Amino acid sequence: MLTASHLGFRYAGNPVLHDVNLRAEPASMLAVTGPNGSGKSTLLHLLAGVEQPAEGTVRRDPGVRVALLPQRTADIDALPLTVAECVRIGRFHPGRWPRRADRNAVTEIMERLEIAHLARRRLRELSGGQRQRTLIAQTFVQEAAVYLLDEPTAALDTDSRRRVHELLTERVRSGAALIVASHDDEETSLADARHHLEQRGPVR
Numbered sequence: 001m002l003t004a005s006h007l008g009f010r011y012a013g014n015p016v017l018h019d020v021n022l023r024a025e026p027a028s029m030l031a032v033t034g035p036n037g038s039g040k041s042t043l044l045h046l047l048a049g050v051e052q053p054a055e056g057t058v059r060r061d062p063g064v065r066v067a068l069l070p071q072r073t074a075d076i077d078a079l080p081l082t083v084a085e086c087v088r089i090g091r092f093h094p095g096r097w098p099r100r101a102d103r104n105a106v107t108e109i110m111e112r113l114e115i116a117h118l119a120r121r122r123l124r125e126l127s128g129g130q131r132q133r134t135l136i137a138q139t140f141v142q143e144a145a146v147y148l149l150d151e152p153t154a155a156l157d158t159d160s161r162r163r164v165h166e167l168l169t170e171r172v173r174s175g176a177a178l179i180v181a182s183h184d185d186e187e188t189s190l191a192d193a194r195h196h197l198e199q200r201g202p203v204r
């Protein structure tokens, strides 16, 4: 589906990733772990095609759809979007009007993540957890084969975290490949495999 071979990356000459090899397997969750600054977010950006590797390749099989839940999204907050509009973007297909299935999927995911009552609120008016649940809804409303999730539950309370973990497990059961960067032991224990990144670059 999605294969990373010998990936390397540097920010302004500072090495972050070196010789990373991994594959998104269908019906499987891979946890990406490692200390702060070890390059988990960078790796997800490379896998999503947001950044280009300095070394190695990311190969995506033709037609495989990849959804990314980024960790930092200040640009999204700057848009005057409501919660419902933000989630609907996940079902937006250029050149075609939303179908009933798209509208149903949006309603269903908003109910599951308990943001339906916030539908008309602007993103910038939300709490951190409400905003995170909105972005998770936007990610999971997409019909992707591969989901790249950067610390999906870091801002969430226990109930919301449990709900998101149920969603992760269901997506895996329905055949998706999940790659999840996480510091949370409970979350990484849901994974079928783990890829640990070591700290690189100069020690300060």
Ligand SMILES: Nc1ncnc2c1ncn2[C@@H]1O[C@H](COP(=O)(O)OP(=O)(O)OP(=O)(O)O)[C@@H](O)[C@H]1O
Residues within 6 Å of the ligand: 011, 012, 016, 034, 035, 036, 037, 038, 039, 040, 041, 042, 043, 071
């Ligand atoms: N845009 C950037 N420009 C320069 N350096 C960057 C940039 N983004 C990240 N870095 C550096 O690259 C390294 C890896 O960052 P990254 O965000 O990928 O780590 P992470 O493992 O996701 O960390 P965390 O657990 O804190 O989320 C860090 O040392 C960081 O300071």
